[in-house]
Amino acid sequence: MERHEISRREFVRIAALLGVAAPAAYKLAGSTPAFAEAANSPFPAPDANAKRGGILRVAMQVQKMEDPATYAWAEMSNQTRHILEYLAMTGPDNVTRPMLAESWEVSEDLKTWTFNLRRGVKWHNGDAFVADHVVFNVKRWLDPQLGSANIGLSTFAAMLEETGEKDGEGNPIKRTIEGAVEAVDSHTVRFNLSRPVLSVPEDLYNYPTAIAHPSFTAPLSDNAIGTGPFALAELKVGDKCVLKRVTKTADGQDFEYWGGDVYLDEIHYYNFDEDNQLTAFAGGDVDAIYEFAVEQIELAKALPGTIIAARTAQTLCCRFQVNQPPFDDLRVRQALVKSVDNAAIKELVYPEDGDVAENHHVAPIHPEYFALPPLRRDVEGAKALLKEAGYDESNPLKITIDVGNTDGPWHQTVCEAIRDQMKDAGIELSINVMPPSKYWEIWDKTACGATAWTHRPLGTMALSLGYRTGVPWNETNFASAEFDAALDDAEATFEVEPRRAKMETVQRLLQDQAVMIQPVYRPVYTIVKDRVTGYPAHPTQYHQFNRVWVA
Amino acid sequence: MLKLILRRLAQMVLIMAVVSFVLFVIFDSDKFKKQIAVAELGGFAVSALTEEDYRAWLASKGLDVPFHERYANWMANLFQGDLGHSFEKNTEVAGLLADRLLNTGILAFWVFALMIPIALTLGVIAGIKEGSPQDRVTSFISVFFTSIPEIATAIILTVIFALGLQWLPAKSAMIGGWNWQELVLPVMTLVLYDFGYVARMTRASMAEVMTSQYIRTAILKGIPRNRVILRHALRNALIAPFTVIVLQLNWLLSGVVVVEVFFQYDGFGKMLLEAALFGDIYVIQAGTLVAVFVAVLSQIISDIGYTFLNPRIRFN
Numbered sequence: 001m002e003r004h005e006i007s008r009r010e011f012v013r014i015a016a017l018l019g020v021a022a023p024a025a026y027k028l029a030g031s032t033p034a035f036a037e038a039a040n041s042p043f044p045a046p047d048a049n050a051k052r053g054g055i056l057r058v059a060m061q062v063q064k065m066e067d068p069a070t071y072a073w074a075e076m077s078n079q080t081r082h083i084l085e086y087l088a089m090t091g092p093d094n095v096t097r098p099m100l101a102e103s104w105e106v107s108e109d110l111k112t113w114t115f116n117l118r119r120g121v122k123w124h125n126g127d128a129f130v131a132d133h134v135v136f137n138v139k140r141w142l143d144p145q146l147g148s149a150n151i152g153l154s155t156f157a158a159m160l161e162e163t164g165e166k167d168g169e170g171n172p173i174k175r176t177i178e179g180a181v182e183a184v185d186s187h188t189v190r191f192n193l194s195r196p197v198l199s200v201p202e203d204l205y206n207y208p209t210a211i212a213h214p215s216f217t218a219p220l221s222d223n224a225i226g227t228g229p230f231a232l233a234e235l236k237v238g239d240k241c242v243l244k245r246v247t248k249t250a251d252g253q254d255f256e257y258w259g260g261d262v263y264l265d266e267i268h269y270y271n272f273d274e275d276n277q278l279t280a281f282a283g284g285d286v287d288a289i290y291e292f293a294v295e296q297i298e299l300a301k302a303l304p305g306t307i308i309a310a311r312t313a314q315t316l317c318c319r320f321q322v323n324q325p326p327f328d329d330l331r332v333r334q335a336l337v338k339s340v341d342n343a344a345i346k347e348l349v350y351p352e353d354g355d356v357a358e359n360h361h362v363a364p365i366h367p368e369y370f371a372l373p374p375l376r377r378d379v380e381g382a383k384a385l386l387k388e389a390g391y392d393e394s395n396p397l398k399i400t401i402d403v404g405n406t407d408g409p410w411h412q413t414v415c416e417a418i419r420d421q422m423k424d425a426g427i428e429l430s431i432n433v434m435p436p437s438k439y440w441e442i443w444d445k446t447a448c449g450a451t452a453w454t455h456r457p458l459g460t461m462a463l464s465l466g467y468r469t470g471v472p473w474n475e476t477n478f479a480s481a482e483f484d485a486a487l488d489d490a491e492a493t494f495e496v497e498p499r500r501a502k503m504e505t506v507q508r509l510l511q512d513q514a515v516m517i518q519p520v521y522r523p524v525y526t527i528v529k530d531r532v533t534g535y536p537a538h539p540t541q542y543h544q545f546n547r548v549w550v551a
Numbered sequence: 552m553l554k555l556i557l558r559r560l561a562q563m564v565l566i567m568a569v570v571s572f573v574l575f576v577i578f579d580s581d582k583f584k585k586q587i588a589v590a591e592l593g594g595f596a597v598s599a600l601t602e603e604d605y606r607a608w609l610a611s612k613g614l615d616v617p618f619h620e621r622y623a624n625w626m627a628n629l630f631q632g633d634l635g636h637s638f639e640k641n642t643e644v645a646g647l648l649a650d651r652l653l654n655t656g657i658l659a660f661w662v663f664a665l666m667i668p669i670a671l672t673l674g675v676i677a678g679i680k681e682g683s684p685q686d687r688v689t690s691f692i693s694v695f696f697t698s699i700p701e702i703a704t705a706i707i708l709t710v711i712f713a714l715g716l717q718w719l720p721a722k723s724a725m726i727g728g729w730n731w732q733e734l735v736l737p738v739m740t741l742v743l744y745d746f747g748y749v750a751r752m753t754r755a756s757m758a759e760v761m762t763s764q765y766i767r768t769a770i771l772k773g774i775p776r777n778r779v780i781l782r783h784a785l786r787n788a789l790i791a792p793f794t795v796i797v798l799q800l801n802w803l804l805s806g807v808v809v810v811e812v813f814f815q816y817d818g819f820g821k822m823l824l825e826a827a828l829f830g831d832i833y834v835i836q837a838g839t840l841v842a843v844f845v846a847v848l849s850q851i852i853s854d855i856g857y858t859f860l861n862p863r864i865r866f867n
Contacts, residue, residue, distance in 0.1 A: 072593030167602040282713075437830075
């Protein structure tokens with residue numbers, strides 16, 4: 001630490017990965033931030049000034065709570081996150097800490113992960129939380145017929161093997177590897193992975209990995225037994241979701257929550273579409289909102305309350321399928337990338353917050369981000385490449401990008417800005433706007449599309465999910481043995497500094513292949529009333545209100 | 552008359568059968584089944600499913616049953632009062648529909664209660680003397696408000712009365728229970744949008760009646776002007792607006808979706824929009840049947856009313 005080889009946040013992260021309690025890690029790092037101060041707790045430090053009791057009213061889309069393993073939206077996970085909990089928790093500072101797992105150990109080869117579960121954790125029905133419950137959940141997630149997105153995560157993909165058979169579309173059929181997850185004893189669970197995975201703790205806070213009681217049957221809303229501090233009191237989809245503090249277990253005993261102080265008595269989610277949440281806040285209907293769009297920021301500034309802008313790795317990839325003409329020509333892809341000024345687009349769309357992205361899908365917020373030289377727009381260079389590829393003024397390059405605005409109208413704004421910039425290089429870009437649900441049907445099939453990717457705590461995670469050869473979410477059809485090997489190498493490196501050095505190759509390889517124009521890492525905006533304290537600005541909009549209180 | 556009503560009801564049943572069949576055909580397509588899968592599981596998860604897993608998921612939702620079987624089951628359940636289950640809301644469609652219809656009914660009631668007297672009064676005042684200052688002022692106000700789209704009126708009213716003066720709530724989600732104040736802005740928006748149309752119809756009708764021979768005769772006979780207007784002109788002048796007003800029922804049921812969504816008022820139109828975006832087939836089916844029923848019913852009421860108001864119309 002004296003040599004300042006790694007930052008304080010990186011040190012705390014490594015310590016957390018190694019199972020060192022957060023307070024101890026921060027102490028070793030030589031500082032005591034407000035966050036993660038409580039003894040071995042993933043939550044912020046208790047607030048001596050906190051007022052206990054009260055209701056927090058939040059505007060958000062209220063969705064059904066069917067099967068947490070198949071949740072498709074962060075909103076439904078937010079309704080559930082106060083009831084069911086996770087083995088690990090990634091905090092607003094993007095550091096992952098133990099939650100229901102008290103600590104973990106990892107083997108040198110990153111293939112064997114051992115989780116020591118927290119003792120004394122009770123379910124709402126009075127049962128003790130034990131290792132078999134974790135095994136039950138992991139096995140459920142691995143059942144391909146369940147349709148859980150967890151299967152796509154690196155950790156769980158490394159628990160599956162191909163059967164040798166193929167389905168009707170020629171995709172390999174997979175099954176769980178025998179012994180991939182095992183209960184070592186009542187409070188120890190071990191994951192035996194087929195390949196090294198770095199992001200196991202981070203994957204365990206991905207929203208469909210909430211730990212459900214072994215008696216669980218869908219829908220969760222009919223009998224939501226959890227370990228969290230709140231229970232579901234009322235759910236009316238499209239109307240409201242009311243959560244109330246658990247004080248007694250189902251068998252009448254006092255419920256002592258393992259996570260310490262929780263200040264709120266109730267959390268009320270009220271259904272407001274995203275466009276209407278800020279107006280609902282302005283009208284005094286709610287104390288906080290899920291999100292408001294950047295277009296509404298001037299209105300937000302005019303309102304009494306605190307605007308919270310979370311720095312994230314949420315992004316838009318205007319990507320090309322590298323095996324589809326005309327994008328199968330590297331010169332064309334490079335010309336497209338060269339014709340665009342990412343920094344100018346970021347400035348146009350998110351002038352006050354956010355980060356400029358660099359077409360390699362690793363964000364400055366990621367611990368292993370390697371700062372490559374800034375990208376520069378080169379219109380003349382783009383024209384020269386196009387000429388080489390057979391395009392000129394008499395035969396201009398004409399392409400169409402599909403846009404679903406799945407994350408808001410800013411997607412379209414970005415594409416329109418790209419279109420205007422490309423004109424200077426003689427490229428004619430048409431924008432095909434479609435409804436969000438329609439876009440999700442073609443997102444991995446269209447030759448050129450604008451796809452939103454959510455925040456992931458590590459830089460390697462999105463790369464592993466989206467750019468490895470043949471992975472299900474490889475929407476660009478990018479296939480490079482060199483890239484895969486470089487990413488393997490980076491992912492097998494536990495410590496941040498050496499991994500960052502290896503990320504230089506990974507990022508450069510992807511950037512040079514020009515598979516996408518990725519102009520911005522967007523901020524996430526929300527607003528809270530001044531009477532609300534401790535409201536977290538999480539980069540994935542995950543709500544964890546344990547230490548939130550209202551005056 | 553009875554024959555007319557029976558014929559209209561038969562037409563209604565036929566339309567319902569055709570519409571429900573067509574909707575079922577559309578929503579039975581692979582495309583719409585995929586839409587439900589994407590809405591339920593998310594685009595990323597669906598793309599990770601193998602064909603076999605996707606089929607298993609369809610089976611778990613009952614979407615793998617052959618079309619004719621699903622349609623027959625739905626029809627059989629319909630006759631027993633079971634409208635099916637909502638995929639999106641995870642609740643019985645009948646209860647959801649009843650709730651939303653009640654909310655829209657309350658909204659429609661207050662819109663009618665305010666709009667009809669205002670529109671008729673202004674229309675009559677304008678039509679009594681065509682080209683007079685009162686006619687011009689009324690016509691300008693009517694055209695002005697009707698020309699502004701509902702969404703613009705809603706925004707302007709919200710900015711003035713909710714965000715500016717803070718007299719009224721900005722949204723009508725009724726999160727703290729039923730609150731009449733939350734109904735004021737949506738009702739105002741709809742009344743402002745709609746009254747002009749009815750007023751213009753009334754004005755045109757009144758103006759036409761006022762130029763007719765029997766009114767001129769009545770005036771020349773020396774009957775006081777007020778009596779001529781109230782006793783002789785008004786009844787005939789109300790025939791056309793009556794038809795228009797009854798047909799507004801249709802609009803208030805499913806045409807006010809913009810206002811319901813803007814104010815987050817949980818009405819029938821908002822329900823139908825959400826169901827369409829999700830691909831929630833049983834909600835769409837039930838909503839469509841209700842919309843057809845109200846459309847036909849409003850036409851029947853309009854026909855019957857027209858008969859009573861216009862002595863020249865008689866049914867054999």
